[in-house]
Amino acid sequence: MPKITVVKNILDANDRIAEENRKIFDKEKIYVLNLMSSPGAGKTSIVERTIAVLQGKYKIGVIEGDIQGSADAERIAKLGVPVVQINTGGACHIDGNMIREALPGLDLTQTDLLIAENVGNLVCPAEFKIGENVKVMVLSTPEGSDKPAKYPLMFQQSEAMIINKIDLLPYVDFDMAKAKKDALTLNRNLKIFEVSCKTSAGLKDWFNWLSERIESFRSK
Amino acid sequence: MACSRGSWTMHELSIIRSILDIIEEYAEEYRFSKVKSMKISFGRLSRIEPQVLEFTFDIQSTGTKAEGAALEFDIKPIIIHCFSCEKDVELEQYAAECPQCKGSEVLLAGGTEEIQLLEIDVD
Numbered sequence: 508m509p510k511i512t513v514v515k516n517i518l519d520a521n522d523r524i525a526e527e528n529r530k531i532f533d534k535e536k537i538y539v540l541n542l543m544s545s546p547g548a549g550k551t552s553i554v555e556r557t558i559a560v561l562q563g564k565y566k567i568g569v570i571e572g573d574i575q576g577s578a579d580a581e582r583i584a585k586l587g588v589p590v591v592q593i594n595t596g597g598a599c600h601i602d603g604n605m606i607r608e609a610l611p612g613l614d615l616t617q618t619d620l621l622i623a624e625n626v627g628n629l630v631c632p633a634e635f636k637i638g639e640n641v642k643v644m645v646l647s648t649p650e651g652s653d654k655p656a657k658y659p660l661m662f663q664q665s666e667a668m669i670i671n672k673i674d675l676l677p678y679v680d681f682d683m684a685k686a687k688k689d690a691l692t693l694n695r696n697l698k699i700f701e702v703s704c705k706t707s708a709g710l711k712d713w714f715n716w717l718s719e720r721i722e723s724f725r726s727k
Numbered sequence: 728m729a730c731s732r733g734s735w736t737m738h739e740l741s742i743i744r745s746i747l748d749i750i751e752e753y754a755e756e757y758r759f760s761k762v763k764s765m766k767i768s769f770g771r772l773s774r775i776e777p778q779v780l781e782f783t784f785d786i787q788s789t790g791t792k793a794e795g796a797a798l799e800f801d802i803k804p805i806i807i808h809c810f811s812c813e814k815d816v817e818l819e820q821y822a823a824e825c826p827q828c829k830g831s832e833v834l835l836a837g838g839t840e841e842i843q844l845l846e847i848d849v850d
Contacts, residue, residue: 510848511757517745517767517842599738630774631738634841659772659821660839692807692823693835 521635524603528610528638535615538721539623541637543661544645545654546627549671551579552704553645553713554622558586560714565619565721570609572601572626579624589613600631603638620721629658633665640724647672649679652686655693662690667698669713674703739775739783742842746784749844750793759849762793766847768801770840772821777802801845806837 516522532539544550558567569590571580580592591612593605606623613621623639625632633642644665646654649672655662662668668690676683683701690697698716702709750762769775777800788794805818809825810832816825821838824831 510846511753511759512846513749513753513844514846515749515844517742517749517844520745520748521741598741602741634738634773635741656821656823658774659835660774663835663839688831689823692831692833695834 518634521603524607525636525638528603528606531610531615532621532638532640535618536725537615537618537621538724539621539637539639539641540717541623541625541632541639541642542645543625543629543632543642543665544627544647545629545650548627548645548647548650549704550624550627550645551582553669553671553702554583554624555586556704556707556710557622557714557717558583558588560710561620561718562586562588564718566617567620567622568613568615568618570601570606570613570621570623572605572624574598574626589618595626599626599628600635601625601637602635606637619725629654629661633658633661633663641666641720643667643669645669645671646686648675648681651680652682652689655686655689659693662693662697665694665697667700667716669700669702671702671704673701673708674705739779740787742775742780743783743787746844747787747791747793750791750847753847754792757849760792761850762796762847763850764797764799764848765793766799766801766845767842768803768840768845769842770803770838771805772835772838773840773842775842803837803840806835807833808836809833 542550567588569583569588571590572593573579574597575594577592580590583590591609593601593609623637642665644661646668687699700709700713702713781798805821806815808815809830811828811830815836823833825833
């Protein structure tokens with residue numbers, strides 16, 4: 508038998524599930540944020556601060572992806588929003604199927620904004636769609652400004668980058684201009700926010716940007 | 728992918744499972760019983776490790792039509808476009824700088840291509 512030409516995206520199966528998730532979210536008018544970063548960059552803190560500001564305006568639900576444990580979900584639950592913990596059982600990312608299985612744990616008719624906090628990892632989550640409206644990544648200043656060059660895919664796939672822990676700039680060797688320039692080389696349209704969850708600096712711009720995105724989605 | 732070392736379930740596992748699913752679909756359509764080799768392509772910056780992919784494949788393909796198949800990789804190079812030189816340059820390692828004019832007005836133009844199954848050679 509001759510060679511069979513296939514030319515198929517190997518992750519198509521995941522993409523299809525992500526599209527099915529997207530249809531469910533569209534039907535219920537749910538804006539979905541896929542939040543990614545390395546471990547310890549401050550994803551959960553960003554989620555906490557975002558909930559505190561936006562929960563008066565939107566009904567928010569959270570999916571927490573972690574390899575194991577429920578510490579982050581407990582932090583979120585304290586804020587009074589519904590949260591579902593996904594334990595990936597060792598997997599380094601959340602995928603479309605894990606999100607699909609988590610959905611029965613949320614009342615989708617009572618959700619305007621769904622925040623999916625991905626597993627802390629700058630590599631793998633970038634390639635797995637979950638049915639999100641937007642991918643946002645967090646980079647924290649102690650991680651160093653060489654990260655865009657080392658993990659280009661994450662920076663290329665994200666629509667926005669939150670540079671967190673800017674309060675630590677005097678103490679760490681983080682070249683802000685280089686980090687931004689390198690990231691923009693990978694992704695010319697990347698929206699960049701410089702924030703500190705500790706001091707609240709810069710967070711307002713992030714909240715406004717996200718609100719605008721949600722509003723424009725809802726008015727469609 | 729990079730989180731493949733140690734005891735973690737890895738990115739390569741998801742990839743290999745998807746490949747085996749695609750092969751099952753094709754086996755039904757084309758009625759073959761064994762895969763001799765297959766060609767896989769991906770961008771170099773997707774940080775997929777060919778060795779880890781092979782290792783994962785060997786374990787996961789046991790008892791399937793793909794058991795023992797050889798994997799052939801077509802890895803797309805890292806290319807940046809330099810606006811000063813007005814050309815594409817291939818890099819060994821990604822850097823936001825043109826290796827020729829040292830200019831930093833560059834844009835990533837290749838190397839993050841999604842992983843694809845291109846071809847299978849069957850019996």
